[in-house]
Amino acid sequence: MQTNIEESIKIYGKKIDDLLKEIIPPDRDDFLSEPIWHHLKTGGKRIRPAICLITCKELGGNPDEALHFALAIEILHNMFLLHDDIEDEDTMRRDQPTVWVKYGIANAINSGDYLLARAYHSILISPIPSDRKLKLLEIFNLTYEKTVEGQALDINARGVADYTVEKYLKLVRLKTGYYLACGMVGGAIVASENFEGTIDKIWALGKLMGPAFQIKDDLIDLTVGKGRGGVIGSDIQEGKASFLYAYTSEQAENNDKKSLIEIMTKQREETTDDDVKHVLDIYNKYGAIDHAQQYADDLIKQSYVIIDKIPTNNKTVFKDIANFMAQRMT
Amino acid sequence: MQTNIEESIKIYGKKIDDLLKEIIPPDRDDFLSEPIWHHLKTGGKRIRPAICLITCKELGGNPDEALHFALAIEILHNMFLLHDDIEDEDTMRRDQPTVWVKYGIANAINSGDYLLARAYHSILISPIPSDRKLKLLEIFNLTYEKTVEGQALDINARGVADYTVEKYLKLVRLKTGYYLACGMVGGAIVASENFEGTIDKIWALGKLMGPAFQIKDDLIDLTVGKGRGGVIGSDIQEGKASFLYAYTSEQAENNDKKSLIEIMTKQREETTDDDVKHVLDIYNKYGAIDHAQQYADDLIKQSYVIIDKIPTNNKTVFKDIANFMAQRMT
Structure with a gap:
C-alpha cells in the first residue's frame, strides 16, 4: 500500500x-x-x-x-x-x-x-454546502491557532535550563500535531455528513503522530542531517529544544547537564564542531538516541490502537498514512 | 448627532x-x-x-x-x-x-x-445563522487581504521617484478603505437579510472615506503632529509617501522635485530639521496643503452622494459616521 x-x-x-x-x-x-x-x-x-x-x-x-x-x-x-x-x-x-x-x-x-x-x-x-464549509473553516482556524501556540513555546524554548520531555511533547503536539491531522480531518468532513465519530479520533491521532514525526525529524538531524549540505547536528548549533535535549536534560548528572546547557545556550555562530561532538557524546552516554527511536515507534503503535477505533471499513489507509508520515515526511 | x-x-x-x-x-x-x-x-x-x-x-x-x-x-x-x-x-x-x-x-x-x-x-x-456567518467571514477575509495588498504597496513606496496621486489613491483605498467600511458592512449584514443593495454602497463609501481619512492623517502630521511628542513632519523624516508628497511630486519643477526626492529617500536618522523645513516650503510653494484639504473635503461630499443611494430611511447615521471618521479618527 x-x-x-x-x-x-x-x-x-x-x-x-x-x-x-x-x-x-x-x-x-x-x-x-x-x-x-x-x-x-x-x-x-x-x-x-x-x-x-x-x-x-x-x-x-x-x-x-x-x-x-x-x-x-x-x-x-x-x-x-x-x-x-x-x-x-x-x-x-x-x-x-x-x-x-x-x-x-x-x-x-x-x-x-x-x-x-x-x-x-x-x-x-x-x-461544498455551507455547514461543511463552516466546519472546515473551524478546523482550519483551530489548526492555525494551535500551531501558532506551539511556535510561541518553540521560540521561547531555546537553551532553556529546565527543559523536560513533558514540555517537549506539549510543544510538538501543538506545533506539529494539529497540522498533521488537519488535512485528514478535512478530508473526512468533505467525505461524509456523519463525521463526528471520525474527526475526534483523527485529532487524537495527530497528538501521537505529531510527536512521532518530530522525534524522527530530530533523529534525522543527528544521522543524515537535514539536507543543509550534509551538516550533522544543526539543531545543536541552533540550541533547538529537541527530544534528545529534553530527555538527556532530565536524565543527565549535574556535570553533564551543565555542559549540555552551556553549549545549547551558545549563539549559533559560537558553537564549535567540538561542542556538537561533546553534546552527541552526552546523548549517547544516556542512551538518548535509542530511547528516542523506541519512543517514536511506541507512538506509532499507539496510533494503530486509535485507528482501530475509527468507524470506517478502511482502516488500512490511516495506518499507511501514519507510517508514511513517520518515515518519509520532511 | x-x-x-x-x-x-x-x-x-x-x-x-x-x-x-x-x-x-x-x-x-x-x-x-x-x-x-x-x-x-x-x-x-x-x-x-x-x-x-x-x-x-x-x-x-x-x-x-x-x-x-x-x-x-x-x-x-x-x-x-x-x-x-x-x-x-x-x-x-x-x-x-x-x-x-x-x-x-x-x-x-x-x-x-x-x-x-x-x-x-x-x-x-x-x-448568528450559518449563512450570515459565512458572509461575515467573506467580507472579513476580503478586508484582511486587501489591507495586506495595500501594505505591500506602502512598504515599497518609500522615497519612490515617480510617485503620483493615482498611486497614492490606489494604496490608501486598499490599505484604509476596506478596513473603514468593513465594520459598517458587517453591521448591515447582521441587521438584515436583504443587505445586498446596502453593502455595495458601503464598500464604495470606504473607497472615498479611506483616502479622505488618510489625507487628513497626512495633514495632521504637518500641523499638530501625530502625538509623537509634538514632532511635526515625522512622515517626511520617514520618507512616507503621503498625499502631499504624491501631489507635489507631480506638480513640482525639476529642481524642487529633485530636492524633494533627495530628502525623502534619506534614512530617517539622516533627515535633519532643515530638510523637513525645506520639504514643507516646497509643499507650500505648490499649494499642496490647501489642495489636500480641499481634496479630502470633496471626497466627503462625494460620500454623501453614495449615502443618499443607500436603501435605508436612516441615512443620517452614515453621514455622521463619515464626518466623525474624517475628523476625529486617529
Missing part, C-alpha cells in the same frame, strides 16, 4: 499545483507575487494536501470537493515557513536565500500574511 | 473590552498573552468596532449579535499594528516600546499571527 500513497501524492500534487497558480497567480506586479513565488518555486512535495485528498477518497468522498481545502493546508504550511524563517533567522531554504533575506523582513512578514488570506479564501470558495 | 456617536462609542467600548478579555484572556503563561496585552493595554478608542455596532443598530438589527464581528475588526486592527511596527521599524507606540522592541521580532510576528486566529475565532462563534 505504501507505494499507492506515493503514487497518489504524485497524481494529486499536479491538481494542487494547478489550483495554487489559480489562487495565487504568479507574475503579478503587486510586491507579493514575486516574494511568494520565489519561495514556492523552491519546491515542496505537496504531501500535506495529498493526504487530505487520499483520506477523502478512501472514506467514500469526492476528492475534487476537498481540493480547495487541501490547497489551504499547503498554503498555510508555506505561510508558516515564511514567518518561521524570519523568526529563526534562517538565511537559506532548499539552497535559495529565504524571502526575508532577499526581499527584507517587511515584505516577508507581509507576504506570509497574504498567503494566509488566500488560504481562507480558498476554503471560502470551496464547492 | 455627532455627540451621539461619541456617546455610543463609549457605551459600546465597554462591551467590546469585556468580550476582548474573554477572547484573548490576559495573564496566560503562553508567551502570547504577555506581549499581546503589553500592546493592548496601551489603549485604543475602539472606534472601529463601535461603528459596526452603531450601523447594525441604526439599520434595525440587534447590536449584541454583531459584537463578535465588531471585536474581530478591533483584533485585526491590533494585529496590523503589531506587524506594521516591525515592518516600519517603529520603536514606540503610545509612549511604550513596541512589542518587537520589548519581546523580539519572533514573538512580535507570532503574537500578530495569534491575534488573527482569534479574530476569525470570534466570528466563527458569533451567535
